[in-house]
Amino acid sequence: MLQLITGAPLWVWPLLALLIFLGIKSSKQRQTSVKTAYFLPFLGLITINGIITLPNPSLSWSAFFLVYALLAGAAYHLQKRWVLARDGDQVTLAGEWFTLCILMTQFVINYASKAINAVNPDLYTNPVFLIAFASVIGATSGTFLGRALCIIRG
Template identity: 30%
Template sequence: MSEIFVGIWKNAPIWVWPLFFVLLAIGLFAMKTRNSSIVPYFFYPLFGLTAANSLMGLVHVPTSWIIFACFYMVGLAMAFRWQDGLILEKKDWTMRLQGDKITIIILMLIFFSNFVNGVFEAVAPQVLNTLLYTVTFGGLIGLCSGSFTGRALRVVTLGDRGAVTSV
């Protein structure tokens, strides 16, 4: 079993580890209540593109895209509602956000699912040919990717919101 982990450590592309730590830092930062510009949210839907290459590599290409699209819409709808609760205050191009743990979970799910996909491609490519893997991978990536688009849509469509005050 340890040979597998040593092989993964030695054979993973060098850029994987800095990417992991950058995503981890972003996720940890998102756990704190903070002030933010809305500009980065315009780029959130691009996270959905990270899956395109991996989905094209699967045998069941039409099925993977259908599953991806369905779960993308579910993630979009869920995150649109959820993001509303995180926005404490919004004025023009800035907002105050409540910290959350979901962001780090979603980032790590995207990272590790793509990482596992790469490991399967190198070690057990026959797994990539199964319909179960296609549905699982496409659904997970779609749900996570859609969540970023839903969050972005909520931030962009929300008008100015004053700070919540206690009565």
């Protein structure tokens, strides 16, 4: 178990710290530029590298895109409670812990995927694992598209 922590690349820990910082920052009401909404879907797609490396790409990508689209729509409606106001090119967002949960889920699922591949390659190629992993990545990534659409559509 200790090997999971000590065997991680050094860059993982500053990334984790940055994600925690961003998640905590989003727990407070804030104003931001509407232009940042255009980049939110790309934040969610950072984890795409985890999908690219999976075996059985047709299964993995199908699960990813299906759940991505479903959660983008659901998150669009969910975000309405956190998008408080839009004034020109500025948007006021309520503080929420949802962002931290999504960022941590993305981090943990990607980290777990790499660990599973190293420890149990047979599990890593199992269709149930592929669908579950791609679905979690699709769900978390889709929430960023949902937020962006909610901000852009005002």
